[in-house]
Amino acid sequence: MYKNIALLCVFVLLCACGPLPQYNKSGLWGKYPENFVDSDGFTLWMPSNMHARQGMYAYVVQRYIDECMNGDYIGGKYEPSGDVYKILKDGTKIYAYYYYYDEDTDVGVNALAFNLTPMQMNIGYDVVFNIYVDKDEKITRCKYMRIRN
Structure with a gap:
């Protein structure tokens, strides 16, 4: 009886010490590589130590996306708030941060x-x-990617 309990304990211990599935720890939450490239050639820098901005409502984040894509940020002065950045060879800085939000979505058919x-x-x-920020701290480019959890 004690022998079976001891064997069970050894089995449980060995299972707990076994290998766990590994993610690529270098990028965002270990799910994405730090230097992400999709099949179309779109690139995005997603370091593992990037900070989240305040959780927002979906319409607020969508407004930031629209301003980014419309070029509204271009030429403006970037004011980093503790954001992670890297410096490219030409002196350009790339700042990275992310927003998280939840959105209620209708699913199903509306048939009265x-x-x-x-x-x-x-x-x-x-x-x-x-x-992307030049040496004068002026924004030269903006990119984003929306990821569904």
């Missing part, structure tokens, strides 16, 4: 004839931003 209404699911997103 069949007494069907869509239900809502809460979906989490992270939006990673890269802000």
Whole structure:
């Protein structure tokens, strides 16, 4: 009886010490590489030590995305708030940060004839931003990627 309990304890100990699945620890949450490149050639820098900005409502983050894509940030002065950055060979700095938010999304069919209404699911997103800044701290480029949790 004691022998079986001892063998069970040894088995549990060996299982606990076994290898665990490993993620690429260099990038965002270990799920993405630090220097992300997709199949279309889009690149984004996602360091593991990048900071989250204040959790926001979906419409606020979407406004930041729109301003980034419309070029509204270009030429403005960047005011880093403890953001992580790296310096490229030409002196350009790339700042990286992300926002996280939840959004309620309608799922299903809205068909009154069949007494069907869509239900809502809460979906989490992270939006990673890269802000390129020249030597004069002026923004020259903005990139982002929305990641569904």
